[in-house]
Amino acid sequence: xxxxxxxxxxxxxxxxxxxxxxxxxxxxxxxxxxxxxxxxxxxxxxxxxxxxxxxxxxxxxxxxxxxxxxxxxxxxxxxxxxxxxxxxxxxxxxxxxxxxxxxxxxxxxxxxxxxxxxxxxxxxxxxxxxxxxxxxxxxxxxxxxxxxxxxxxxxxxxxxxxxxxxxxxxxxxxxxxxxxxxxxxxxxxxxxxxxxxxxxxxxxxxxxxxxxxxxxxxxxxxxxxxxxxxxxxxxxxxxxxxxxxxxxxxxxxxxxxxxxxxxxxxxxxxxxxxxxxxxxxxxxxxxxxxxxxxxxxxxxxxxxxxxxxxxxxxxxxxxxxxxxxxxxxxxx
Amino acid sequence: xxxxxxxxxxxxxxxxxxxxxxxxxxxxxxxxxxxxxxxxxxxxxxxxxxxxxxxxxxxxxxxxxxxxxxxxxxxxxxxxxxxxxxxxxxxxxxxxxxxxxxxxxxxxxxxxxxxxxxxxxxxxxxxxxxxxxxxxxxxxxxxxxxxxxxxxxxxxxxxxxxxxxxxx
Numbered sequence: 001x002x003x004x005x006x007x008x009x010x011x012x013x014x015x016x017x018x019x020x021x022x023x024x025x026x027x028x029x030x031x032x033x034x035x036x037x038x039x040x041x042x043x044x045x046x047x048x049x050x051x052x053x054x055x056x057x058x059x060x061x062x063x064x065x066x067x068x069x070x071x072x073x074x075x076x077x078x079x080x081x082x083x084x085x086x087x088x089x090x091x092x093x094x095x096x097x098x099x100x101x102x103x104x105x106x107x108x109x110x111x112x113x114x115x116x117x118x119x120x121x122x123x124x125x126x127x128x129x130x131x132x133x134x135x136x137x138x139x140x141x142x143x144x145x146x147x148x149x150x151x152x153x154x155x156x157x158x159x160x161x162x163x164x165x166x167x168x169x170x171x172x173x174x175x176x177x178x179x180x181x182x183x184x185x186x187x188x189x190x191x192x193x194x195x196x197x198x199x200x201x202x203x204x205x206x207x208x209x210x211x212x213x214x215x216x217x218x219x220x221x222x223x224x225x226x227x228x229x230x231x232x233x234x235x236x237x238x239x240x241x242x243x244x245x246x247x248x249x250x251x252x253x254x255x256x257x258x259x260x261x262x263x264x265x266x267x268x269x270x271x272x273x274x275x276x277x278x279x280x281x282x283x284x285x286x287x288x289x290x291x292x293x294x295x296x297x298x299x300x301x302x303x304x305x306x307x308x309x310x311x312x313x314x315x316x317x318x319x320x321x322x323x324x325x326x327x328x329x330x331x332x
Numbered sequence: 333x334x335x336x337x338x339x340x341x342x343x344x345x346x347x348x349x350x351x352x353x354x355x356x357x358x359x360x361x362x363x364x365x366x367x368x369x370x371x372x373x374x375x376x377x378x379x380x381x382x383x384x385x386x387x388x389x390x391x392x393x394x395x396x397x398x399x400x401x402x403x404x405x406x407x408x409x410x411x412x413x414x415x416x417x418x419x420x421x422x423x424x425x426x427x428x429x430x431x432x433x434x435x436x437x438x439x440x441x442x443x444x445x446x447x448x449x450x451x452x453x454x455x456x457x458x459x460x461x462x463x464x465x466x467x468x469x470x471x472x473x474x475x476x477x478x479x480x481x482x483x484x485x486x487x488x489x490x491x492x493x494x495x496x497x498x499x500x
Contacts (some may be wrong), residue, residue, distance in 0.1 A: 088443035091352065246423070246458065247422065247490075247492075248458060249453035253451070254449055256460065257449070258418045267496065279419070279493060279494040280494075
C-alpha cells in the first residue's frame with residue numbers, strides 16, 4: 001500500500017482534531033488505498049519529528065499536559081523545508097491582515113512540489129490567485145474544503161458532485177456564531193449583547209467576537225468561493241460587509257410576524273460579493289437554526305442545490321481535512 | 333399592472349381568438365383564462381374570465397379593440413401594484429424623518445409603502461420597523477428597495493431586505 005507522509009503545521013483546535021481523526025480513522029483510510037503517516041507536528045513554539053511516523057496519541061498528550069507538542073524547536077516553515085514528506089496539513093490560525101505564517105508555509109510547500117490541505121482562510125482570502133498558480137506550476141494538489149463552512153460540503157460539492165453545472169449564484173449562512181446569536185435572540189426575545197454573552201460562555205463566540213459578528217469571517221469564506229467557483233480574483237477587501245451587531249429583538253419579532261427570520265446571508269452573484277443580515281422566509285431551506293451553516297448553489301442543470309452542516313468545531317473541521325486527503329490519495 | 337376582466341363571447345367558432353389577439357398584440361401577458369362553456373348569460377353568450385398583465389397605457393386600447401371585435405365586456409378590475417415585498421429598518425427611524433423615508437418610495441410613482449409597523453422599546457435606543465412595499469412589477473420593487481437603501485445609508489439606518497430567492 002502506498003505511504004503518504006504528512007506534517008501538521010499548527011496544533012490548535014483544528015490541528016489536534018485532525019490528529020484525533022487520523023488515529024480514529026486509520027482503518028477507513030487504509031480502505032481507501034493508502035497509509036497516512038504523520039512525520040512532523042509543529043505548534044507556534046515547539047515541534048515533534050519522527051521520520052518513521054509519530055505516535056499521535058503521545059503528541060496529543062504532550063500538548064495537553066505541557067502545552068508543547070515535543071522537544072524540538074524547529075518552526076513549521078523549517079519542517080516544510082527540511083523534513084521529507086508529501087503533504088502539508090496547514091492548520092495555523094487565520095491572519096486576515098497579512099496571511100500570517102500560513103501564506104509562507106503554503107507557498108514554500110508548493111515550491112517544493114508538496115501538496116497542501118488547509119483550514120486556514122487568511123492566505124486564501126488575500127492571495128488565492130498566487131497560491132493556486134504556485135500549486136499548478138509545481139504540479140501540487142491544493143485542497144481547502146475546511147476553509148468554507150467546516151464539515152458542510154461546499155467546495156467539493158461544487159467540484160465533484162455537481163461538476164459540469166454552470167454556477168449562477170451562491171447564497172448561504174457561513175458563520176455559525178452569527179447564526180447562533182440571531183437564532184437565540186429570536187427564541188428568547190433577548191438583546192444582541194445578552195446572546196453574545198451566552199455564546200461566549202458556551203465557547204461558540206470568541207472573547208473578541210469582532211471577526212465573526214462584523215461579518216469578516218463570512219466575507220473571507222465568500223472570497224474563497226468567489227475565487228474558486230467564479231475565478232473572480234477577489235480579495236477580502238472587495239466584499240461589501242454588514243454585520244449583525246445592530247440587529248434588535250424587535251426587528252426579529254417584526255420579521256417573524258411577516259413570516260421571516262433574519263439571517264446573516266453571504267451572497268456571490270454577478271461579480272458582487274456581499275454579506276449582510278437578510279430576511280429569509282421561515283420555510284426556506286436557508287432558514288437553518290443554531291450554529292448550522294448552509295449553502296445554496298444555483299446551477300443551470302441541477303437547479304438549486306442546498307447543503308447544510310456544522311460550520312465549526314475541531315472534529316467537524318478535521319472531517320473536511322480528512323475528506324480532502326482521501327480525495328487526493330484514494331485508490332479505490 | 334394586472335387586469336382581471338369578464339367578457340362575453342358569441343357561441344360561434346373563432347370568438348376566443350378574437351378576444352385574445354388584441355391582448356397579445358398590445359403586449360399583454362395572459363395569466364389565466366376560464367371559459368365557462370356550459371354556462372350561458374341571459375343574452376345567450378358564453379362568459380369568460382381573463383386575467384392578464386399589461387402596460388397601464390395600453391389598457392384603453394385593448395378594451396377598444398375588443399369592442400371593435402364585437403366582444404362584450406361586463407367587468408374590468410385593475411390591480412396596479414401587484415408585487416409586494418417586506419423590509420425591516422433598524423436605527424433612529426422616527427428622528428431621521430420617517431415621512432421623508434416613506435416619501436422616497438411613494439415619490440417613485442411605481443411603488444408605495446402600504447404598511448408600516450414600528451417598535452420603539454425605549455427612548456434613546458434604536459427603533460425597528462417593518463415596511464411593506466407594493467410595486468407595479470418585480471423590477472420596480474427591486475428599484476424601490478434600492479432607493480430605500482440609499483436613503484437609509486444617509487440616515488445611518490440598516491435595511492434588512494429579503495434574500496434574492498424571494499423574488500424569483
